Amino acid sequence: MTRGSPSAGQRRSRDSLFSVSAATTAQRHDLGLLPSAMLVWSAGLLGLLGSWWIAALFAVGGLLLAGWWLRAVRRPGWARRLALPGRAGIWALAGVSVLVLLLLVPQLRAAEGDPLRESAAAGHTATLAVELNERPRPIFATGSAGEQGGVRSVVVNAEVQAARVADERVPTTGEVVLLAPAESWAELLPGQRVRTTARLAPARDGELAVAAAYVHEPPRLLGEAPGWQQAADAMRTALREASGVLDPEPAGLLPGLVVGDISALPQRVVEEHRVAGLAHLTAVSGANVAVICGAVLLALRAIRVGPRASAIIAAAVLVWFVILVGPEPSVLRAGVMGGVGLLALVLGKERSALPALAFAVIALVLYDPAMAVSFGFALSVLATAALVLLAPGWVEKMAARGIPRGIGDALAIPAAAQLATAPVLAGMAGQISTVSIIANILAAPVVAPATVLGVLAAAAAPVWPWLAELLVRLAGPEVSWVITVGRKAAGIPGAAISWPSGWWGGLALALVVLVFVVLCRFRRLRTLLLAALLTLVLILVPLRDTLSDWPPARWSVLSCDVGQGDAFLLATEQHDRAVLVDTGPDPALLMSCLREAGVTRIPLVVLSHLHADHVGGLVAALEADAVGAVAIGPGRTPRWAWEQVRDEAARAKVPLVELVAGQRLGWPGLRMDVLGPVAPVSNEVHAEAAGTEINNTSLVIRAHTAAGRVLLTGDIELAAQADLLASGTDLTAEVLKVPHHGSRFTAPELVDAVQPELAMIGVGEDNSYGHPSKEVLRGLAERGVLVTRTDRDGHGAVVADVDGPSLLRRGARRERGRYSPVPATGRPRSAAPALSRARAQPRPRSSASCTAAADGGTVARGPT
Template identity: 45%
Template sequence: MRIERWSWLDLRLAPAAATVWTGTLAAPLLPVPLLAGVAAGAVLAAVAVSQRSRAPAAVVLLGVLAALAVTAATAAVRESAREASPLAGVAEGRRTVELVLELDADPTAVRGVGPPRAVVQATVTALVDGATHTSLDDAVVLFGPADEWRGLLPGQVVRVRAAAAPAAAEEGLVAWLSARAPPVPVGEPSAWQRAAGGLREGLREAAVRLLGPQAGGLLPGLVVGDTQAMDPVLVEDFRRAGLAHLTAVSGANVAIVLAGVLAPLRRRAVDRRVQALVAVLALAGFVVLARPSASVVRAAAMGAVTLLALATGRSRAALPALGAAVVVLLLVDPGLARDAGFALSVAATAAIVLLAPGWSRRLRARGWPPVLADAVAVAAAAGLATAPLVAGLSGLVSPVSLPANLLAAPAVAPATVLGLLAALALPVVPPLGEALVWVAGWPARWLVVVAQRAAALPEGATGWPAGTRGAVLLTVLLLVCGWLLWRFPRARPLALAALVGVVVLGWPLRQVTRGWPPERTVLVACDVGQGDALVVPTAPGEAVLVDAGPDVGPVDRCLDRLGVDTLPLVLVTHLDADHVGGLAGALSGRDVGVIATGTLSPAEDRAGVLDATVRRAGAERAVLVPGDRRTVGTATVEVLAPPPEVATAAVPANDLSLVVRVTQRGIRVLLTGDLGGAMEARILARGVDLRADVLKVPHHGSADADRGFFAATGARVALVSVGADNTYGHPTARVLSWLAQQGVRVHRTDREGDLAVVGDADAWGAAVRGPDDGAAASGTATAGTATAGTAVTGAAVERSPETAVGGHVAVRAGRRERRSCVTPCRCGRSTPRTDLPPARRGGGGGAAALARGLRRAGSRAREPP
């Protein structure tokens, strides 16, 4: 692929594209009359400018005014139609009605509390309200049981009874829906969608059967964006290695497909009009196969622009094409203005178009082979342009992203092309299709190896401030470093050596300077967001794990920080996703003995999934009942609840949480799962001995609690495992006030990061790893709000006042007392976390919405109340 020298840059459409983007962000904040006025004013201004001047600057200004007029007018029309829709009135009243809707994309499984759910993007075509039948064309998002919606195809029309809730204007929806009955199909999806669904399913089944779960799950995701069979641990590895774009359809996929289709035609000098027609047909077919979702359409547009710049050699047309693509996509789908993926695509495409050609020429001038020069230039340009956005979104900076992408690049095109050919051949000539899948498996396996090895590097991904602040900070840092390297060429080898030193030596140095985990650790509450994951170290490299949080990444990293590679006992308190969703990440790559639960409800339909996880881990499954005791290393686990007789189908899963007391070196910790107040009172009424030194607050501090249960524990320290900015209001003021009145010191993972109970019966306390910003400790920490980097103990009796607990702070006779560190390097500044908690999708409109997207890592769909 040859990159030609730029002769000039055509930036005339850039101001218009920026105007459309800015206007689309601001439009939801403005009333309809004002939008109409802005459109009219822009038209009048454009007429005046056109009559006075035809200079180039005036032409650009005309484009800006036209873009502003069109953006404001279309926004006014959309908002007027949304407000006038009968469905909007139904949503305001939160009524349940019967609807006819057409699916816009495949139903997607979402994590959450309770049975598996699916989220469906759809368009409501009719509202049936009593005897009234109203035709509509309203965009909605629907939630429903995953089993009922799985298998439905885009374009399929269904009839469903659903409860409606209002949606904000900036969400681009008329209503949020929650299904109250199974969908009833009305007719069949189109032949195109049925054929595409069959091809996707055939490729997925053949890949998993022939290549195994890892490479077999990756190949359909790489080819057509089908990640249903992909190992969640591998997904996390790709994210940490900076290769997450390979697990979804991107502009690179489109460019590879179009290049593969056009290459033989160009070699035979086929007429350009025929080439264009073939390219359009191939692009349309690929979009149907990969599903015409917003992300795929976006990828098609950006991929076409990239191909125009790099494959056809017409680099002058690339920037106007990019500007036009941004304008059209934003006008057709305004929601893209707040879509971080769209911002990443535009940034990467612009960088490839603007920077890659020049960088490639300079590398080739220094003797680099053209193919390698192009690959390095493209990967470096795209990686540097998107790094600030990625850092702001995920709170991670990956120094290994560029080398990982360079190592992965040679395998992407062969895997994509061979996988696509296999998908087309499987229904026609199955042996040929299977042979192609087998061949495509080799580059897919290489991608798996690259991702796993890059993610396994201790400093492969390091913590960074999330949000707009982090994105701006990294942008400034990259610009300054780039200028210094350009201005002082002799510093480049030193910079490369420094980067290698950070990756190779950074982790050991950080272990020495941050002192985590503290010595004599009894228990660690991992910061995994809105969920529980508690680790009881029992021997070097060995621990008992109680729950695993909602996602595979945070619990895996917490166990890595603690040096745990063996789990003799894993306790799952109950099967809600915020306690078991990360189990695969905890088990992956570790030796596992027994995975145990309490007595489950006979109506529990998620036990089969747990059993399959146990089998894959090569572990033993056990059910524990009150009176059972397990000794693992230095720790003793006593089971207190639930008794088998209470495990009926009518009892919620939360109230059947496994309740255990862990005792280690004389310190007792009561772990309570997600118990509710009624069950807490029943346990107390049965006379169960609940005495403990440390209480893991039930259900993340929910108001559904029993005050007598808390008092019966006699705990002096309480740990709350809770996610930052959670939508449930956890921990509630009611629970915090109870604990404060009982003299209990509270520590929270959302404010203090990982929490550790350290010491022994003679001298013990609590240590905190520190919040995200890694600020230095200063001042006095109050209950529940410990300062970053400060270790604050619970009210324990210290018999040896000369010795600080775990090198941090000790408490004597219920009174906090500051001590000097036994190991000075363990106090002071803490290190930023590398496992930001996944957060909910934010509301709000305009630029704040995009900024909020940058502040939050891992956007997850949430069903409205």
């Protein structure tokens, strides 16, 4: 026998140790209901994704498995080796299989064969009488062109009580998903019956709903909501009003912690919590329920109330809380899952927790099969399972090493929950938060008191507003701490790393997590793995960002990939400060670009014109960075956009200034000349202008950067381009921001006048406008202009080189502008930067006064 190889006795000892460990696990956790829960969940999932008969096959398979199982348990030794549950688990599986046949399969079959599906497939218009199942959920629209961003629509699930298509009654009792105007539908409550006319469309695959209904009219009320729903709505409203005594960020977060209401939560906090792995705090979950019921039990125990009375009172508070938040499926799921955690806490028996979780899965999926395909349901089940199966063992091992149980709980609970839910989150978001565990550990101590104080404030607000405000002020420091943790965690280099999204990405990470957990069972490997993980988090991840080639060194212009819209950053000599020209339609995308670019101060935000794809992300710039001023052109349409920009700037206490042709602005390393609009723009209040008219009010700016001149043209179309050319203004620049996302309304004469070396196009992937135009791209190519477009290249950058500006696409090699004679003039162009020549040509100053702005720049002020 070679040295180091285990003897037979050692192998037997190791095998027996493993058997004892497996037996101990089986004894600590009753696995009898686990196969039944897996059967119901799988039947619901595949039945919705496939067809009802797949669920029926699972039920029949469950009955056959139960029969085989009965025979297997007659051989005790073999059954024990396989750790099979006893006869109770067999009968549970058989009973659940029958319930699947009697309850789940008929629901799936009825939904799949509902007559309203035919009308939806044909796109018919129907008159529906429905009862709302939940509160309308807002849909945030980024907007494009003349469309308004923000919340314009809501979505709500409703049960159809009567339907008529072409004056014929349709015998349906299915559910529909209503997409309706927020203005008239947002205030409706669960249980309210309404009548409406809607255009039907097929429901999405994997949904229990039989149709989607697009509504364009106010609801016709058939009755008021139940009194208890009205009382709950009054409490939610009163809580939002009481939270107004805090600063805007904590005032928006507190209702989110308590009732999941994030309507007033700034976009910056939403994005930071997503990166930091704290987004679950603003979604009502089982943790909220456990915190509230746990606080009730502790209070009752302090005044020596008996266990039975305590359980009854805690159950009553649980029902009240579910009513307060709203009886949506997600809240019902949270109540049941929170009850599971509460049950384990009250009974103090680990064997009772896993059967309770399995029973919750069975009951919820049988009650609402749509939960089987819900990501939220999967996250709740996995997080609760981790708290039951993993966290107690980890706490015991830490206690054995002298770590107090309180600290052990604080470390083990968030770590177990994050580890279990990481695959689902990665598949959903396409990224992994490397700071989520530590962020949750730091935030956990204040979440419970803030939630309890918020719930008390909600209960007191309708009756004693002064008491509610006092409770809100007491919760303020805790909520502010959560915001601080999220902000600091999201700001750590490498806080979120990319990961493949979708099913395959989730399964891949699940495999990685499984391998990690298995290898951690071996002591030597555990130490090595933990050391490697610590190295990865503390060294390699920050080093990855430090060594990243994005943004490139000495960048002068960055084009941010913000979808169908424009957002450009112009660098100053101070590396963390840049001027922002337009903000794109989506605050989250702009915020991501600013964070990656390392821009922390914005001396000036320039809005070329007031279309939503240029101003929709302004709130992100105002929230995320110190902004010196917001500048707009002479246009004031669309009216809603002008009012939105004005109000957002006022809330942020940032001055709003107007720019006109002839003004000059400057900062160290950057100068900007306003060249247009040339034609007068009327600011009189009138009907909303057409899109072309608004586009032609765009500011035209030539920026002088370290890489050369950059002509930013907004969305000017042919008329404004002709005016600009007729004015005789020198338009030459090394870099051209192609007008209007590369639309076909770009005159070749403008390109010839600019003579660009590089061209940048901000455009959304697969947009419905046909941007950029093939003719425009062909014309640029014929003139030897190198083009970058955000739909294909992502972020783009212009950097300063000795021989002229270079273009760098993210993840690609650097490319230098190529030069060729321009057919319209036949003049060859020099490759040398023209910055010095531009400075030798003074521009006329506007009569408007200039004053010093933030960061040592000059900003022209005019009437606003």
